[in-house]
Amino acid sequence: MPLAPDDNQNEEEEKRVRHKRNxxxxxSEKQFFLFGGRLRVVKAGPMSIATFMAILLPAILFAIFDASWCWHNIHPSAVIIFYYCWLIGLSSFIKASTSDPGVIPRxxxxxxxxxxxxxxxFNTISLPSGPEGDLKVDVRYCQTCHNWRMPRTFxxxxxxxxxSIHDHHCKWLNNCVGERNYRFFFVxxxxxxxxxxxxxxxxxxxxLQHDQHVRHIPMTVFNIxxxxxxxxxxxxxxxxxxxxYAIKTYPFSLNSIIKNFVYGVGKPRGWSYVRPRDKYNRGDMRFTRFTSGKL
Incomplete structure (x- = not known):
């Protein structure tokens, strides 16, 4: 028995949704994804592109004008170490600017x-906290995302x-710095x-080792x-x-310079609450946007 037109349409829609990713x-119209959801880009501004070019420029200039001299007159390892550090900085920038900072689902x-x-x-609610309940934690309802925000979530x-654990929105990264990308930002x-x-x-x-006037190596001076x-x-x-570490509002403070440094380098990323590359389940409300009438 042939299916009715509505049944065919529903079946096609079901197949189309079944193969979608989160x-x-x-x-949201303020962000988009690249490479199958692996990279997340915010549309707020192009400053991250300028930052990327600013990181790329010294590596290119050094390779053209100074790397050969340093290779033969200092040591090959000196040039290798420079580019090793540069690659870590560049890759950490890309991860910090395009990864999930700790997005809370809607x-x-x-x-x-x-x-x-x-x-x-529309009010702030104080909840008891601590082992004996003698501390207070203020929580607010997000009227955009429709959830009660956890402490240090903005x-x-x-x-x-x-x-989650929001530090700030960095215009140079064009991304927020939060729980899941703070380590990349710090590195x-x-x-x-x-x-x-x-x-x-x-x-x-x-x-210092050059025998002639510095006008003969102007790009070395420019690089400095x-x-x-x-x-x-x-x-x-x-x-x-x-x-x-003395500022209480700073979310990643451990009251010690050494601990802050170790935590910044080795901090675990935590779990992703949204997992953009997972298969989408029909009816999943985490990705639906409502607008409150009282905003």
Missing amino acids: YQVWG NIHITDDPYDLPEDY HCAKCDSCI FLLFSVIFCFYGGAMCYYRI VYLHMAMLYPLLLLIYHIST
Whole structure:
């Protein structure tokens, strides 16, 4: 018996949905995915492209103008170490800017009518915490994602998501820094400082060993200036993230400079709450977007 037109349409729709991945039904217009959901890109701005080019430039200039001299007059390992540190910095930047920062799925605590929230959902609620319940934890309801936000979870308007253990939205990464990509962000800062300082030191050593005037090696001078200027901002951020253990609002503080450093390098990523590359289950509300009528 042939199927009715509506049945054929429903069957085709079911087949189409069955082969979709979570990232393909992501209910946000402020981000998109590349390479089958492996890379997540926020549409907020192009500053991450400028940062990528700023990281790429010194490696190219050093390879053209200084690498050969350092290879033959210092040691081949000096050049290898420079590019090893540079590759770690570059790969950490890519991971920090394109990976999941700790996105909390939507509609965990959805009401009967998600378009009309009760008045209580617009207030901050204090819950008892601690072994004896003598501490208080403030939680708020996210009217965009429709969930009660965990402590240190904040909604980022640019990423259009709630981020677990949210540190800040970095415009240079064009991504939030949170629970799942903080390690990549920290390693990016660390190795950016290392390869900038190390490359600048080799160029400076070449100038000291050069018998003629520096006008004969202008690009070496340019590399020194560029590398030291490029090192300044990551260095300040790195010092801030290591040393600001006294600031209680800083989510990754362990009250020790050494502990902060070790934690920044070796921090586990944690679990992904959304898993963009998993197969989509029909009716999964985590990727549906509602707009509250009282916003």
